[in-house]
Amino acid sequence: MEAERNRIFGEWIEGHQAILFKVARVYGANQTDREDLFQEIALQVWHSIEAFRGESSVGTWIYRVGLNTALAWNRKERKHGHGRNDLEAASGVLIAPTERDPRLDWIYQRIAELDEVNRSLALLMLDGFSYREMSEILGLSESNVGVKINRIKSALAEKLAKEEHDEL
Template sequence: MTDAERNRIFESWIEAHKAILFKVARAYGSTHADREDLFQEIALQVWHSVAAFRGDSAVATWIYRVALNTALAWSRKERKHGSGRQDFDAATALLVAPPDRDPRIEWIYRQIAELDEVNRSLALLMLDGFSYRDMSEILGLGESNVGVRINRIKKALAAQLAKEQNDGL
């Protein structure tokens, strides 16, 4: 693959799937600067990996895998370098939807922000309509493990919603 071919493919993929990169960067970056850095890091990793794409899955699935793996590695690196719990708490606040959104959407993003990294990734993939098989491929989990985790996430969300409705929130 020539550099020109790689650049052409990369540009078309990023244009078609930049929402994936934004969503993942938003979910894992704790500040605006972190989200920008992570977006660039994900884009760079996609560029480096274009030649490795074998076509075994859809481009969107493959880009999600690259984006989530890059974000998880970035997140671990950030924690290792002392950002710790404070950054995790800040990241939680970032998943709150903009104020012009439906309050139900804001609520779901707040709940997703409270999940651990793997379940947060699963929730994002679920919201984007990926199949259990695709989620399994992207995250390297067994398909049955994905199903169990998704069911637990749904039950936890339902329980939290019931609690908030009972508390009058």
């Protein structure tokens, strides 16, 4: 049984690690937090294998586990994280910078500023989940998902327009 669980876990992580990285990127405040959160999500996926009943796709299941783990982790970090020093500010001195797409950084920063439900919806939307799948993962009605997504898109478009106008 343990060997089978390890095999399934390896397949799931290999096939869906991008999901875990995206969730960790949006919910982790800095690189260290993102790495810790990724490990926590992976651990929860491993523990949840036996609970998977196949009522949804593996990707949907992993998203649900990842988002629930990230939300719980964030609540715990907020409760215990006061006064922590962020070493990420010094990382530029220690590590050579890598080229990143500033548009991608912008969208992830804006998503991280959203409340928990909207942050989750934005991630699911970016990954192409249907409204039905999003409603199943988050426990919202499909119509509520649609309304929230339209509001998220409008808010992001307004922020982008404002920032572009401020640059002129």
